[in-house]
Amino acid sequence: MNEYLNGADDYTAPAERPLRDDAKPAGGRIALFQYLALGVFLFLISGFWQLQVRNPEFYSERAERNSIKALPVLAPRGKILDRDGRVIVDNHSSFSLILSREHLKQEHVPIIAAGLNLDRGELERRLYRFRSRPRYEPIIIKEELTRAEIAFVEAHRDPEGLPELELVHAHRRLYPQNSLAAHVIGYVGEVSEAELNSPEFIKYEPGDVIGKAGIERQYDDHLRGVDGQRQVLVDNLGRERRVIGFKEATPGKNLELTIDLDLQVVAELAMEGRKGAVVALDPRNGEVLAMVSRPAFDPNQFAGRIRSEDWKLLVSNPDNPLLNRAIQAQLAPGSTFKPIVALAGLESGAIDENFRVRCPGGASFYGRYFKCWVKQGHGVVDLHKGLVQSCDVFFYNVGNRTGIDDIARYAEMVGFGRKTGIDLPHEAEGVVPSSQWKMRQFRQKWYAGETISVAIGQGALTVTPLQLAYAMGGLAMGGVWYRPHLVKVPGRREPPRIAKINPENAGKVVYGMYGVVNEGGTGVRARLPGISVCGKTGSSQLASNQALKSGKLGQTLKDNAWFVGFAPCESPEIVVAALYEGGEHGYLAAPIVRDVIKAYFDKKSRLGAALVAENTRRFGPQPPRAAPWRAAP
Amino acid sequence: MARYRSLRDFDWPLVVIALAICAMGILQIYSATIGTAWAEAWWRQCLFVGGGMVLLWLAASVDYHTLINQAPVYYWVSMGGLAGVLLLGKEVSGGRRWIPLVGGFHLQVSEFVKVVLILLLARYLADLKGDRLQVRDLLKLGALTALPAVLVMKQPDLGTALSYLPILAMGIFLAGLRWQHAAALALVGLLALPLGWHFLKDYQKTRLVTFLDPSRDPRGAGYQVIQSQIAVGAGGMWGKGVTQGSQTQLRFLPVPHTDFIFSAFAEEHGFVGVVVMLGLYFLLLMQVVQNAQMAPDRAGVYVVMGIAALLLFHLLVNIGMVVGRMPVTGIPLPLMSYGGSSVFSWFLMLGLVNNVRLRRFVN
Numbered sequence: 001m002n003e004y005l006n007g008a009d010d011y012t013a014p015a016e017r018p019l020r021d022d023a024k025p026a027g028g029r030i031a032l033f034q035y036l037a038l039g040v041f042l043f044l045i046s047g048f049w050q051l052q053v054r055n056p057e058f059y060s061e062r063a064e065r066n067s068i069k070a071l072p073v074l075a076p077r078g079k080i081l082d083r084d085g086r087v088i089v090d091n092h093s094s095f096s097l098i099l100s101r102e103h104l105k106q107e108h109v110p111i112i113a114a115g116l117n118l119d120r121g122e123l124e125r126r127l128y129r130f131r132s133r134p135r136y137e138p139i140i141i142k143e144e145l146t147r148a149e150i151a152f153v154e155a156h157r158d159p160e161g162l163p164e165l166e167l168v169h170a171h172r173r174l175y176p177q178n179s180l181a182a183h184v185i186g187y188v189g190e191v192s193e194a195e196l197n198s199p200e201f202i203k204y205e206p207g208d209v210i211g212k213a214g215i216e217r218q219y220d221d222h223l224r225g226v227d228g229q230r231q232v233l234v235d236n237l238g239r240e241r242r243v244i245g246f247k248e249a250t251p252g253k254n255l256e257l258t259i260d261l262d263l264q265v266v267a268e269l270a271m272e273g274r275k276g277a278v279v280a281l282d283p284r285n286g287e288v289l290a291m292v293s294r295p296a297f298d299p300n301q302f303a304g305r306i307r308s309e310d311w312k313l314l315v316s317n318p319d320n321p322l323l324n325r326a327i328q329a330q331l332a333p334g335s336t337f338k339p340i341v342a343l344a345g346l347e348s349g350a351i352d353e354n355f356r357v358r359c360p361g362g363a364s365f366y367g368r369y370f371k372c373w374v375k376q377g378h379g380v381v382d383l384h385k386g387l388v389q390s391c392d393v394f395f396y397n398v399g400n401r402t403g404i405d406d407i408a409r410y411a412e413m414v415g416f417g418r419k420t421g422i423d424l425p426h427e428a429e430g431v432v433p434s435s436q437w438k439m440r441q442f443r444q445k446w447y448a449g450e451t452i453s454v455a456i457g458q459g460a461l462t463v464t465p466l467q468l469a470y471a472m473g474g475l476a477m478g479g480v481w482y483r484p485h486l487v488k489v490p491g492r493r494e495p496p497r498i499a500k501i502n503p504e505n506a507g508k509v510v511y512g513m514y515g516v517v518n519e520g521g522t523g524v525r526a527r528l529p530g531i532s533v534c535g536k537t538g539s540s541q542l543a544s545n546q547a548l549k550s551g552k553l554g555q556t557l558k559d560n561a562w563f564v565g566f567a568p569c570e571s572p573e574i575v576v577a578a579l580y581e582g583g584e585h586g587y588l589a590a591p592i593v594r595d596v597i598k599a600y601f602d603k604k605s606r607l608g609a610a611l612v613a614e615n616t617r618r619f620g621p622q623p624p625r626a627a628p629w630r631a632a633p
Numbered sequence: 634m635a636r637y638r639s640l641r642d643f644d645w646p647l648v649v650i651a652l653a654i655c656a657m658g659i660l661q662i663y664s665a666t667i668g669t670a671w672a673e674a675w676w677r678q679c680l681f682v683g684g685g686m687v688l689l690w691l692a693a694s695v696d697y698h699t700l701i702n703q704a705p706v707y708y709w710v711s712m713g714g715l716a717g718v719l720l721l722g723k724e725v726s727g728g729r730r731w732i733p734l735v736g737g738f739h740l741q742v743s744e745f746v747k748v749v750l751i752l753l754l755a756r757y758l759a760d761l762k763g764d765r766l767q768v769r770d771l772l773k774l775g776a777l778t779a780l781p782a783v784l785v786m787k788q789p790d791l792g793t794a795l796s797y798l799p800i801l802a803m804g805i806f807l808a809g810l811r812w813q814h815a816a817a818l819a820l821v822g823l824l825a826l827p828l829g830w831h832f833l834k835d836y837q838k839t840r841l842v843t844f845l846d847p848s849r850d851p852r853g854a855g856y857q858v859i860q861s862q863i864a865v866g867a868g869g870m871w872g873k874g875v876t877q878g879s880q881t882q883l884r885f886l887p888v889p890h891t892d893f894i895f896s897a898f899a900e901e902h903g904f905v906g907v908v909v910m911l912g913l914y915f916l917l918l919m920q921v922v923q924n925a926q927m928a929p930d931r932a933g934v935y936v937v938m939g940i941a942a943l944l945l946f947h948l949l950v951n952i953g954m955v956v957g958r959m960p961v962t963g964i965p966l967p968l969m970s971y972g973g974s975s976v977f978s979w980f981l982m983l984g985l986v987n988n989v990r991l992r993r994f995v996n
Contacts, residue, residue, distance in 0.1 A: 029807055030925055030938065037922075037941075040949050041915050045908065047956030051866040052904040059866020131670060 075225025076171035078252035096170040179296035183324035186214020187302035225252040258287035277325035283473030286482030334538030337457030344410035346505040350401040359393035366449040387512025388521035399455020408434035414471035433460040473575035526590040535565030537586025558582040563589035658969030665889035685980030692984025704752040715784040741974035755935035792962035803942035872903030933989040
């Protein structure tokens with residue numbers, strides 16, 4: 001661009017330079033620069049003279065006063081309500097303790113820790129975590145102060161005491177008693193250092209209390225308010241001189257769930273003392289009416305800052321109470337999968353209604369003998385009887401004729417093998433095995449013998465309780481699936497997923513499931529007078545029979561019991577799936593589903609007014625008995 | 634070439650003054666960062682100054698005519714570096730200014746561009762004939778300065794970009810200018826002001842507006858200016874003593890170990906300390922200028938005076954900002970502020986000053 005720059009060659013060596021290179025003419029201008037420099041220095045000195053000598057008192061007093069204490073005005077989170085507006089999660093007032101680090105004396109740390117029942121090491125780690133934040137920014141070191149602790153703080157307010165401590169009014173989360181809907185609601189907690197480093201949590205700051213699981217996590221933006229701030233100028237004795245800024249806190253917004261507290265309570269009671277999950281959906285719109293997972297945890301333990309020993313206890317529990325089994329347990333569906341196999345057989349044309357099989361108690365396929373669950377056999381079985389009696393041999397044959405890829409196609413059509421898209425974090429997908437899947441996962445070809453196990457819901461096939469309820473609900477609707485959700489988004493109604501299913505075929509399958517409950521089938525315990533309940537039992541093995549024989553039998557290796565039911569059969573309003581882990585046989589899960597369906601129709605016919613009142617009394621949120629200090633600051 | 638150079642010929646007063654300033658800077662960095670995440674900065678600064686002394690010796694040992702000869706190469710390499718910063722630099726609080734190096738150190742290319750620009754402009758100007766600049770020369774000089782300035786503006790780093798201008802101004806001033814051209818330049822500059830305003834980032838505009846009236850936004854952009862003035866004023870005549878400044882220690886003062894180091898110094902050492910410190914800087918500047926007066930040729934004059942102009946500009950803008958008489962532009966205080974790139978580039982320049990001095994008896 002510049003011939004001057006490129007022409008390094010025509011630059012002459014210094015020794016041969018002409019006389020014009022004399023430096024002298026610049027002398028006058030250099031002297032001028034010296035005067036300019038002198039001027040600049042005088043200008044700067046005069047600035048310091050102004051500030052430091054003319055009126056230093058003005059500034060030194062300002063500096064002395066200049067301890068801005070920024071006290072947070074904590075915003076309450078929104079309440080969580082059930083579909084009828086009854087409060088599930090509330091807040092109650094409490095006091096939190098704030099430490100202003102600019103006045104903190106190191107020798108006070110052990111005194112503070114002892115007086116407030118804090119672990120000294122934990123307190124010091126906390127201070128260390130906040131070391132890079134400005135020191136005038138106070139940090140919360142304890143929530144939910146007891147009367148004695150508040151008295152301790154009040155008694156040390158004087159300048160010689162612990163002036164670095166300050167009480168602020170806080171709103172603590174109050175969750176229902178007895179772990180009601182614990183997994184759906186989730187819990188809140190202080191954002192951890194590891195979370196702060198991940199992009200998902202970029203908007204939070206250290207010390208923020210955020211939703212950590214369930215609805216609290218999923219709808220954190222909706223529920224959390226915006227903390228306000230009170231900026232006060234304090235003198236060196238810690239007295240407030242003047243409020244220089246006040247920003248009101250914006251409370252979080254309330255959130256109405258689709259959960260029906262009454263159904264939820266019935267489902268919770270039915271699962272009491274058991275391990276497993278219950279999901280109730282309205283198949284007409286995807287609303288989740290109840291969702292239970294057991295064993296559960298007490299979210300109130302998390303509402304403040306969970307003690308580390310409580311946390312260790314929860315995490316090390318082999319039953320894993322933090323797992324939301326309704327959406328995260330991925331287990332073989334057992335015989336509850338048979339209606340799907342029947343549908344696949346009918347739709348693909350592999351079988352028709354005249355297809356019959358004789359069940360002698362077992363059958364051989366590809367050189368292996370597969371037993372039926374009834375040793376003496378079912379005799380001649382057609383589709384209806386096959387579903388009603390849950391005949392394994394019949395479905396071995398159906399599966400064998402249909403082939404794995406058609407079974408997989410229909411399993412995926414009803415919603416297995418992928419997330420339903422419910423508005424909860426960390427939903428599991430389950431597995432739908434197919435020849436493609438096996439090639440992808442194991443680089444092996446599919447063996448026809450494996451299809452036989454899948455035909456009765458065993459093998460590599462796994463589903464979650466939510467997927468099962470979702471699949472059956474949509475199937476009962478004739479092939480219309482609404483995305484399950486816990487919160488109604490106002491205005492926008494999401495269109496359902498619609499599959500082309502021959503209504504006649506769907507009707508045959510539903511009729512079979514009617515027989516399961518009402519014609520002396522395996523699910524007769526789900527029967528309800530006056531209501532046509534359809535359903536299907538299932539029991540799935542956790543281990544192969546060989547493993548069972550080889551010993552090491554324990555409670556955890558008992559079969560899982562499943563039941564999925566809906567009612568009324570012809571136009572379903574509710575579909576319920578129950579998983580009873582270690583429940584041995586599906587008919588033991590049937591009463592759980594029956595109870596929930598019964599509660600639904602009882603409430604609908606206004607027989608359940610007493611139930612509503614009773615449940616509100618028993619399970620509604622109540623402040624803890626030892627109510628904290630109530631006086632306003 | 635005869636070995637006329639010896640350690641005795643070095644400008645020892647200059648080196649001693651510079652090291653005294655550095656020592657005060659390290660003390661202040663130590664005091665301002667005690668108990669913070671930057672607590673290790675002071676001894677890293679010691680390492681930087683040690684490395685700077687090596688650079689000073691290196692920059693003095695090769696004849697500056699050779700360096701001036703090679704200036705175009707340095708220039709284009711450093712332009713490549715600036716472009717590289719924009720493309721793959723490390724982003725720190727909204728700006729891309731650093732290239733990451735091994736060992737957790739970062740290179741701020743724009744600091745070294747100053748040295749290169751001084752050499753390049755000296756080369757161009759020393760080659761001119763006649764005692765007045767032509768329009769063509771002005772345009773070329775302007776373009777050579779504008780290229781790095783625009784690249785640095787993009788980072789965005791207004792302060793450093795502006796600091797290239799005094800080098801150009803000093804060059805033009807020494808080379809001589811027709812008064813018509815000077816008037817035209819002033820007019821163009823005036824017209825460019827609103828245009829330049831348009832190109833500034835929002836935060837830069839806020840800084841300029843709050844400079845004119847800090848009370849407009851006492852808790853936002855004006856905060857730094859007000860807190861800095863309070864810190865300086867609180868120092869009084871004698872200062873509060875090392876590590877005793879409440880403004881510095883309670884973090885009311887922004888970045889007390891880099892851009893606002895003089896404010897922290899003024900709080901802890903008072904007006905007396907400020908006068909001593911400014912006196913040291915004045916002696917340093919005069920020592921540099923004296924070397925220009927003894928330079929053997931015009932190239933030497935341009936090099937040394939470019940450095941002097943740059944030094945004066947930095948002192949005016951940084952210390953002026955501390956007392957609220959200049960807008961907040963975020964340029965470091967030479968030799969005092971924490972930062973390897975800045976320390977290194979200043980020691981390189983002091984090396985060049987010595988370089989010119991060592992060759993004054995030639996021919």
